[in-house]
Amino acid sequence: MSKYTEPQERQAVLTATRQLKMAQSTHAYVRGNTARFYQWLDASSVADAIPQGPAIWICGDCHLGNMGPLADSRGEVAMQIRDLDQTVIGNPAHDLVRLALSLQTAVRGSDLPGVVSAAMIEAMADAYEAAFLPEADDAPAAVPEPESTVVRVVRRRAMRRRWKHLARERIADARPTIPLGRKYWPITADERAALMALMEEPAVRHLAMTAFDSPEDSVLTIHDAAYWRKGCSSLGLVRYAVLVGIRDRDDENGDGRERLGLMDVKEAVASVAPHAPGVTMPDTPADRVVAGARALSPNLGERIAAGTMLGKSVFVRELMPQDLKIEVEQFSRKEAIASARYLAGVVGKAHARQMDVSTRAEWHATLADSHGPTLDAPRWLWRAVVELAALHEAGYLEHCRAYALGGKRAA
Known part of the structure; x- marks a missing residue:
């Protein structure tokens, strides 16, 4: 038997692998099911309350795993959006909602209380909105790096990496070949x-x-x-x-x-x-x-x-050796809030650099005007995350049921 997958076997193996990955956690299910997010967007009355921002390029699939350190052609590293498969010219609010959903499911997977989710949403709104203030700029220092978080750890690890690390991971021995196997x-x-x-x-x-x-x-x-x-x-x-x-x-x-x-x-x-x-x-x-x-x-x-x-x-x-993605097994309370603030600021910068000063000011005003009396975050963002979290939790359980039954039948 071959130790690797032959071309005629690819699709079956890839489909099974995707189903398995999505069954690992609600957060993994959210990452692997972008379509469900936009189906909700089409059907929910809560989605109608999401403001229409200026038409700019958005990620389209702005979840935790699609962000991380990226090197430029000179090897300088900055935290940016690293996967643009779903990118479109669209509503920037969609990126903020999807990132909030991703962080929310990661937080719940870490067994943190709901109050952390509320504080996280507040921190996200604060950092995202700050990117559109007149004094904000496009310099990396505009988004202060959080202390002692998974974000800081992955960025520092990326900055230490060199070509030899990438070669060791991807190239067989000293010969210039790619080792065939599981990946x-x-x-x-x-x-x-x-x-x-x-x-x-x-x-x-x-x-x-x-x-x-x-x-x-x-x-x-x-x-x-x-x-x-x-x-x-x-x-x-x-x-x-x-x-x-x-x-x-x-x-x-x-x-x-x-x-x-x-x-x-x-x-x-x-x-x-x-x-x-x-x-x-x-x-x-x-x-x-x-x-x-x-x-x-x-x-x-x-x-x-x-x-x-x-x-x-x-x-x-x-491919650059410094390109890494953020992978989180467990968040602490402090890490969850600090990471949410930082990553929302990164997304805000990516959006703001496409706008002129007046457009930034208008978008900032729209966001600021939608804060609630008891939660220092836009009401629409909180309501969207609550509804989406429930929808994806139910979808995840159905996925696991179907996956488990499918496995039993296959066995």
Whole structure:
């Protein structure tokens, strides 16, 4: 029996893996079920109270796992939104609600009392609104890093990481190959040929040359490529890891040092998030992801390009060792509130940098005017989180029932 998944087996394995991941906790279910959030948005009377903010690029799936430290092309690290698969030009309030839901389910999974959820929502509203004040700016210092939280820990770990750490995780021994196994699966000859063609597309080739600070006429070699099993809600979409090497063209004998790097190739599909009426969206799903990344997450935006492969719209990004996601097993009370404040501020900055001064002021006024008499947070945000938390808890239990019964039948 093969130790890794063959191409003809991929879809069944990916579907089963996604179901298993979503059954692990309510928080995992929220992460893996973006569509349910927008179904609620279409049907709930509570959703009608969410204010319509200015039409800007939003994440569309702004949960805890889609945020983390990102390096720019020079290796400078900042906490930003790291996954833009669902990005659209839409209502910024949707990002705030989805992040609040994600944090709420993480807090409840840590067995913290409901009063922590209330304090967390207040902290989120305060930090998010502060991003639109006239004195706010786009500098990293505008969002003070919380002390002794999981956010601070992951950011510091990211800043210590170098290429050798990424290579140790992704590359087999000293040879430039990707080790096949649980995460990396073999690809077909057609896929390999398509990846080689993709890497020669002008936008993708330019990205690779820029990433390695190399002349445009440098020689690009694909040393290895593999199908990459990664993610949760995106499991089932085509994804590859590509190990490339770049050498100066005048190095005819190959005596010079070859620069190795990893590229992530991922299928882009239509977003489930609604875009604002009357706006013109990019022509392809990959172009949409690239445009959203450049607007929301500058560090990622300069390291991503759109292309096509085997008739699919794909985007390509350079993998950096500092790129990590926030993974939380347990929150303490202090960590939950501090992390919520910080991450809401990061999202607020991503939104605010797309607005002029007057638009920021108008959006700030709209948010500030909706605070309640007993909770220092917008009433609509609290009501939305309460209803969404109940909806997703029920959906999670139904998912677990269906998953458990399915497993018994399969057995």
